[in-house]
Amino acid sequence: MESNSQDQEFTAQTKKITGTTLDQQSPKPAKRDAFQELLSRKPKQQKQNQTNSSPPRSDLRQKRQVLGGPRDALGAYIARPETYPSNVVVYHNLDFVAIHDLFPKSTLHLLLLPRDPDKMRLHPFDAFNDPEFLTKVKTEVQKLRTLAAGELRRRYGKYSLQDRKREEALNSDPPPDELPPGRDWEKEIMCGIHAGPSMNHLHVHVISVDRFSERMKHRKHYNSFATPFFVNIEDFPLAEDDPRRHPGREGYLKRDFVCWRCGRDFGNRFTELKGHLEMEFDEWKRL
Template sequence: MAHETSKDAITEDEIAGTAPTASSSASPARNAFSALMAPKRKAAPPSPKPAKKKYNKDMRDGLDDYILHPETYSSSRVIYYGSAFVAINDLYPKSSVHTLLLPRTEHKDMHPFDAFDDPAFLAAVREQVKKLRHIVGKELQSRYGPYSKQDIPREKVLNGEVEPAEDGVLPVGRDWDKEVMAGIHAHPSMNHLHVHVLSVDRYSECLKHRKHYNSFATEFFVPIEDFPLAKDDERRHGHDLKQDMKCWRCGMNFGNKFAKLKEHLAEEFKEWRKE
């Protein structure tokens, strides 16, 4: 004889919570008991807060690959290279044109204050800076010459509005090389020695913090022309990046109001390129 299941019996499926939905004839007691016996779903533990990103010391060696394998990069990244130096476009520019000069010699792992005490090395760096400064100046002229009053005669020849001189030489126009600054940070952010060669405008989407601006607008930035530094030069001990921000062009003091400074820099950029 077949075994009969009691009307109030709980099947294994019901205990496990896998039984089909009860019909309308199922008793309320049975449904309540099923709910009571069903395994309780544990509340999901709270999501852990993301750990603060630790500064990876290896990031300070980020220039190493440019020094070791410059030939593997496109011309949009590596501008030129030789046996002693590599010139690249900065990955996070703090001006509209921002390049880096990297030595490939034994000086590459030295702090610039020490490396530039070597007269022969400093002379070689200055020669390369002059070369890179001219490249940056030419890029500025290409980009902003059409906006510059000083370049109007040159632009008219280029546009065919005026006949060129008999010798075919273009009007000199604005000296864009003078719109380029070159130097190092008193406390470099990278392990490998690098010289910043950049336009003076400090106009870039990558300029996002007060320290970004002040690292190129205070004595924290040491011009290459000032080397070798005297042993008692205060810049050897760094500089406070939390000081007030002052416009590089007009000197207006913006205190710690970076957003206001950024707005101002955009206006100054337009005026600067019109000169």
Template sequence: MSKRTSETVTQSVIEKKSKSWSLGLVNSMINPDYIIKQTDRIVVIRDKYPKAKIHYLVLPREDISSIHKLNSSHIDLLNEFGLLFEQLKDQHQEFTLQAGFHAVPSLQRLHMHVISKDMISTWLKTKAHWNSFNTSFFLPYTDVIKELQNKGTITKIGPEKHKDLLATPLKCNQCSYVPKNLPKLKEHLLSHQ
């Protein structure tokens, strides 16, 4: 698909669906203030509400609503996601970056998070925010591509597991510290700087 065709497809999706907050990523994909990198098939944007010092979203121009709509025909696209992740790691060598997908995305449009492990952010406000990146609710990029290659699809988690993962007790992602609450955890994270 040419860049021009991709932009037309993206624009038509925006025009049809821009009313819903869950589609906010589509609007950000065309906002130059958020765009970090782009190719014919992919746009990398800054997360509007970053949960760490570095927090980007990697999105396809193609209208794919979530990881659960991926199939084996998307392996090349996901390989390109991985190449962009490697480029971002090269640009931010002072940070430990991880890439992955939420098992149950809250926003429509497939998106891969590229996020630094520090998790220092004023936007990190709830236990669910923390657990969405620091439990198995966060599916590492390498696991997702491997499952797609082996099974041709990504397994959904059930509502009970979804709820349990987001309610998991807090624990530092860099040591064994177990805080009483999120403010204590955020204070502790500063000691890893």
């Protein structure tokens, strides 16, 4: 169980960043971890009895019609974020919704969804041509990045050599008024968009660099986060002649697999890459 000082630190941080407390987002037992409430994925539920497990086919067809199909699935979070628990929707406000990616490609993978009706269905290359909107998105991305960095510290700080003095200070009795800075976990977070988005609604990925996930299953999954197909939010606005505007022509998704950390080229050997990523993840979290 995490120390009380860690919970208090994160609760204060969350209130400062999102303007709310965890208690305002959803009720929970008193002893549950604050990070767990905000940034942990919902555990799989047990199957219900067959008589209650599946809605009528007509209901399913109606739901698909409302959502507009799989590529429009993010729209449900934008429209009614308050209907989801805090381990699905991290937070929401008038302008943005932050959620867990349903199919994470790293150990931590969040999405920031703008709610501006004039922008939310545009390609990011077009949406981010508006300087005022781009500034607003960048500001909100930084808020979510800070939260994500805090979650990485909660998960992996106890393993990290750079965080050792900070962990020792946290576990001291009483802890010091000011903690050592420790590892800069924000540097372990990538924030950006795909040059060819797979979903219709504008979304920004806020994702840990490790690319270690059971949902990482094939070439497109890896190369969409390990090549220039992933465009850092800070690179916007893009120049008109930026080659990333033409991801198909550049062939980013068809490139050989190259380890994000050590640069080793695995060619087309995805299974070998997957085993290597697990090794790199274990070393990365211990830095």
